[in-house]
Amino acid sequence: MTTVNVDGMSCTGCEDNVTDALGELPGVESASADHEAGTATVEGDVDVDAVVAAIEDAGYEASA
Template identity: 40%
Template sequence: MRQFNVTGMSCAACSSRVEKAVSKLDGVTSCSVSLLTNSMGVEGSVSDETIIAAVQNAGYGASVKGAETAGASGQMEAAEEALEDHETPSLKKR
């Protein structure tokens, strides 16, 4: 099973949306998304790029687990920080 990091999920509906988007791909035999660890396991004959594109089309970020370089890791941190900056003000209003 290939492992991926998934970013941008904040609830069970988010993880369900990611799982549904990837499961629909031809060649995917199983997909399991964990909201707790922000990760996803996928089995099948689909390329990593196709899986990542499906996650991105669903509105989330994805990367192959363990394949990050220092630059990619920095980009992911910047994206997560931007998301937090966007979500924090709306949470404070509640």
């Protein structure tokens, strides 16, 4: 499991945007985001840098 910090999420719609972006990464078995905690979690064989890049491409700031 990989968990990263995400800045800029303010609602469940933001969570959906992040989850959808992460779900497109190869190797991702499941993904979730929590705007209140400011985190996103990915299950599967995926590189943390790819997770951060996908979140940033979706318009949010991310850090491992």
